[in-house]
Amino acid sequence: MGPAExxxxxxxxxxxxxxxxAKTEIADEFGISRYKVARILDECREQGIVRIEIGVPTAVDSELSERLRRAFGLRHALxxxxxxxxxxxxxxxxxxxxxxxxTEIVTEDDVLGVSWGRTLDxxxxxxxxxxxxxxxQMTGVTGAVGANSIDLVRQLAAVSHGPAYPIYAPLVVSDAGTAQALYQQPGIAAATSxxxxxxxxxxxxxxxxxxxxQFHQALPPATLATLSTGDIAAEVCSVLLTEDGTPTGEDISRQTISIRADQLRRIPxxxxxxGGESKVRAIRSVLRGGLANSVITDVGAARLLLESPTPPQG
Structure with missing residues (x-):
């Protein structure tokens, strides 16, 4: 193929x-026939431009999953x-x-919320x-606009073909007044509402x-210095939690564009x-606080979680 082709x-x-x-959509975009689109896709595979890999199904420890689900009273545990x-x-x-x-549990009647993170990417x-x-989108953006949470929402919407409601605003702003003003912006309100x-x-x-x-990385050093970091066990959607799952850092939350702890708890x-041993304390905190009622983790983390489970708060 030449460079244009x-x-x-x-x-x-x-x-x-x-x-x-769909091939018909692509044909309309480029002004060619659907059959020409099919031929181009075939050529892409033949020339190695597109390589298709068949992934091995994820291996789930069903016995450990059930033990974890029962120990924390979860809806789903993998x-x-x-x-x-x-x-x-x-x-x-x-x-x-x-x-x-x-893919298994989401239906057309659902509204799917997402935060940000490398595992979610x-x-x-x-x-x-x-x-x-x-x-x-349940949180503002850390880093450059077009990356992280906004890009994640775009990727999900491209697969689902459903409506998307991104938040074109930073996760952390300078003060509570700025945050409140941003919440009133129509584009942001379309998501937060x-x-x-x-x-x-x-x-x-x-x-x-x-x-x-990534929330820790987004906070300026002066703001981090005001937090009693020894008391913070976890962060989820920019909500800071203590060991027993109690939200903390309320002053910081007033400077964020993000879902709140009480709103997160009300999601069914x-x-x-x-996963990973370094996240066990944080996962346990989130489950104890009732900010999540399903979990996907690895074998090592699950075994450590089962050493000292505590039912979630009512």
């Missing part, structure tokens, strides 16, 4: 395989047998399990099908340190996706 072919492949567009100890593999395999669960990448539900309608949610869980929480099914 190659450019068109790769764009057609992206539209079909990544964005989930304990994944990871194939390697490194964090990249852990995130990928937990994300794949989360994608499989969402892998979840979105692993999704190949999702009911045409509404997708609502739907928090009460969310029926299922997928959330990442952060341990309270720079490596374990919140799935926490997190």
């Amino acid at each position: 190659l450019q068109r072919a790769t764009t057609v492949a992206r539209r079909y395989f990544l964005e989930g567009k 304990v994944v047998r990871t194939t390697a100890p490194d964090v990249v593999t852990l995130r990928r395999e937990l994300g794949t399990a989360a994608a499989e669960l969402l 892998t979840m979105a990448g692993a999704l190949t099908g999702l009911a045409a539900c509404s997708i609502v 739907r928090f009460a309608s969310i029926t299922k949610a997928a959330v990442a869980v952060g341990s309270w340190d720079r490596d374990g929480s 099914d919140v799935i926490a996706v997190a």
Whole structure:
């Protein structure tokens, strides 16, 4: 293929395989026939532009999953047998399990809320099908606009073909007045007004340190200095929690564009996706506080969680 032909072919492949567009839609966009689109896709496979891999189904320890579910009174618990100890593999395999669960349980009548996180990014990448539900972003953006939570919402909506409600605002702002003003903006209100309608949610869980929480990274040093970090066990959707799951850091929450702890608790099914020994204290805190009632984790974390389970708060 020449450069122009190659450019068109790769764009057609992206539209079909990544964005989930129908061949007729792609044909209309490029002014060619549906059969020409099919030929281009065939050529992409033949020339190695598109490589298709068949993933091995996620290995779930069903006995450990059931023990964890009963110990914490959960709706869903999936304990994944990871194939390697490194964090990249852990995130990928937990994300794949989360994608499989969402594909199974989400219906067109649901409103799906999502936070942000590297494991949730892998979840979105692993999704190949999702009911045409509404997708609502539950937190503002950390880092550059177009990355993290906004990009995650776009990826999910591209698979589900349902309406998406992103939040084009930073997660952390300078003061409470600025936060309140942003909440009144129509584009942001379109998402935040739907928090009460969310029926299922997928959330990442952060341990309270720079490596374990993107929210920690987003706070300026002066703000971090005001927090009693020894009392903070977890962070979920920018909500800080103590060891027993009690929300803390209320002053900080007034400077964030994010779902609140009480709103998160009212969602019928919140799935926490997190694993690794470094996240055990944080996962336990989130489950104890009732901010999630389903969990996807790995074997090592599950065994540590079962050493000292505590039922969630009423």
